[in-house]
Amino acid sequence: MNTLLKLKKINLKYQTGKDNINVLKNIDLTIKKKETVSVVGESGSGKTSLIMLIGGLERPTSGKIIFQDREITNLNEDEVSEIRKQNIGIIFQSFYLIPNYTAVENVSLTLELNEFKNPEKEAKSLLDRFGLKHRFNNLPSQLSGGEQQRVAIARAIAMKPDLILADEPTGNLDTDNSIMISEILFKYVKEEGSSLIMVTHDPKLAEKAKRKIKIKDGKIK
């Protein structure tokens, strides 16, 4: 099978006070292996909610999510963590590096968790690949935005996940850094054969993906 991920009739509702908000409505989506997909749409349309569901960070109100032929919708938190640990890398708009860990330690975190033999060496090699050789032992506060995002990408892809989820990866960066980050990301996906689902407001970045999905009012258009 060539399918990596399948979403069937996914609905997501939030309750705020007495009101029910339908964030996602009857979403059906299939992502193939090695496929790159960009998710676009207006603010509040449900893009981020969609990748949160895919990453197992939220539970849908109804519907099924099947990842690598295994339904993850009914798994408990630890079981989902186990899948995420090995197969899903997440990149955030605000980088979210652990503030008191150095660049190497931030990247090593996922490698150590996945019991890599020499996590520090692997982490350094990755950072070197992203042009951060001189920043190994710097804390996030000592890095620029672009550098922080490169470390965050290195952390997300360190254990060579089958799926990378990126939420506005260039949203907090200037133009030069945005270009650099998108190049790094797409180059890596191409070389390692991971799938990528990327939420973005940047039309240029969205165009880089093989497939573009537009979400409006919680529905895929």
Added chain:
Amino acid sequence: MEKLNNPSELSLIFKYALRDLSRNYKKISSIIVTLFISLFILSAIFTIEDSLKKELNDNAKTLLGGDLEIDYNRNQGDLNLVNEVKEFSTVSQMIEFSTMLSTTGRKKNKSLFTRIKTVDKKYPLYGEVVYEPEDAYERMQNEPKTILINESLSKTLKIKINDKVKVQDQSFIVVGIIKSVPDVSGFVAFGDWALAGKQTLEILKLNGIGSFLNYEYKVKFKPSDDPEKIESKIKDIFKDDQKVKLRFPENSASGLKRIINNFSQFLSLVSISAMLIAGIGIANTLLSFINQNNMSIAVRKAVGFYSGNIKTLYYLQLLILLFIITVISYGSSFLIVPIADKYLSDGLGLNVYPKFSLINFIKIFIVGLLVLIIFSIPTISSIDQVKASNLFRNVFQNLQFYYSKKSVIFSFILLSFLVLLFTLGSERPSYSLGYFLAFFVCLIVFFLLSKVIIYLLKKFNFIANISLKVSIKNITQTKSITPITIMSLGLGVTLLLTLALVGTNFKREIARSIPDIAPDYFFVGIQKGEKKKFEQGVYKMNPDANIEIVPMVSSGIVKINGVNPNRYIKPDNDSYWVIGSERRSSWVENIPKDNPILKGEWWDLSKPSQLQISLDAKVAKDFNIELGDIFTLNIYGREIDGEIVNFREVDYRDLSINFAMLFNPQFAKKIPHEYLATAKFKNPDNFDEIKMLEVLPSLSMIKIADYLNKVTSVLNKVFIAVTLISGVTIIIGLIVISSAIMVQGKVKEYQNLVFKILGFSKKEIIFSSLIEFIIIFTSVILIAIFFAVIGSKFIMENIFELVWQFDFEVLIYLGASIGIVTLILIMLTNLKYLSPKVYPLIRNQ
């Protein structure tokens, strides 16, 4: 805590725990400080207690003065039996007695009631006598009419080496000063005492019972002999002698051990209170720490960490921290031992040395662990509330204490274990349990008080004054530190005020008893033919003296209803002292005014030839004695049966003449006796002890005021130590409050910035903090006073059985002092948030 998947995961978490701790320890400095202080106090108590007990056990033979002690109390005993013992072991005889020791050759001589120990050349069988100068001890043994005095006596009477002193009508040369004697367990090691050679006995007249004579024989076994066999051989020799008491090293210093146990129990309870108050702060600081790490926790969850493993990571950090702090605090407690050693060697002649005890270390670690876990469960459980999905929203909600049914039950079990740990091992478990109960009741009441204050202040929404409005808002806001402040400060203040009230009541009770009830002097050793001489001597100096003089005879209870009472009445019985050794008894025609009869009739005059006994009602109750029961008394070697005819209420604390047993005078006046007297003077300064001794050289005089002053001075030192240790609870409470304010710092800074933008002046901000403090502190102090009054009243009336009186002054002084210190601390902590920098805050940096 949840289980880990595999050992490698555990080692990974351990690695992260070490890394995180080494980088975050500054953020949890208040946890470190409060934990250290409370564990240090606990360690110091355990270490000193352990060192003291070790010293007592290791030196049991030295403290007893031999492998065994044969105590004949008031009489010389059966020398034939003692000689039998001498055949197979070394026996050292010593006789202690009390008499007046006076200075001579001065313009105004002084005298003191002194305990003198006469020893033979074999003394001491174990240990050594420390004295100066070098040849003093040898001179005392070989030269007649020489004496060694202790440092206290030397200081009080200003006696120097080679000065002459008078004991009864004999003159002695003070050849040296004693620093310490080894056998302190059976001898008065503090107060005024002296050491003299055996020949002293022949020089002095010591037949009177007023000399408080005590005959002892210390026995040292041959090293080649089996101690158990020798012990049973000696027991066999004395098996038919009812007057003798054999003591063994294991029961040496049992009284001292009991005092140590009681005192360390009390101090341990104070230190665990400090730890529990620290626990409140730990929970608060930890929650703030976890809130600061909210994002890191979410990131860990996002990359695949289990929630359980993240919680384990935090528990591990606490465990590592606790281990390090326990090592440091236990190690530091050894520094306290030399200080304790100084006081103990001065006071008791005991030397303590720091000794490592693994059991103590583990005990301290476990106590710390229990407190940490109990208070961190609701905090660390809040990690479950952190969602990785927050990373997408860039919104992190503030975490709250999380109580699940499981965690509440687990915390309760741990708390019960902690209480049991301190209760079961203590000298008086019921008191410990009562203390914990009171502690938790106070804790709950203070928590409820905070809620009531918040509830009531929320109703004050009509206030126009802006400073008052802000302070009320600060107290009532959702993240208010009001409950933590009220609980930690309230508990500390309650403890301190309670102890202060007990202390002042105790001291006042002792001081008050001197002028109101007690006589100025006790006189013992007035022989039968000296009664008139004594009265004349006193009246000559003080014509208006109020003298009470009663006959006195020494008797021992040999049997109660035909059975030796020592067989069934144990030493822990409150009235054991009545059968423990020979007692002095008296007789009177009429019922004493301060000894009302509770049961039975006064003397039956129709039976003048029969001994009738009036017994202390408390003794009767403790020994289960009924009217008509028969006491067989040994009086001057004769066994006489006496019938118990009534029970009297005797209050020994009034310091007037009181006897456990009174005899019917028709029978008793035939018995050879001497007199005991008390005297109360309008002007005690007119009474000259030296002149009185010239009239009656063998008279012993005990000045009540001197003794009560000594007791008061000891009590003062004890209360100062206790108050200082209790003060630790206040210090910890203040650290908790200070850390709580700092936890709120960011919010406070932001709030002050908004105020600044709105045109609020610094003065108004400070004023609002002041109002906030006054509202909280007033309510805390009122409740604390309420608890302190109840607690101290209970302790005084039920434990010490003394009168309790409200002492407004001490409450005002202490309350105001604590208030000022707290206010300064709050103001200082808030000071740095008073001038917020506008730019970084507006730019959300």
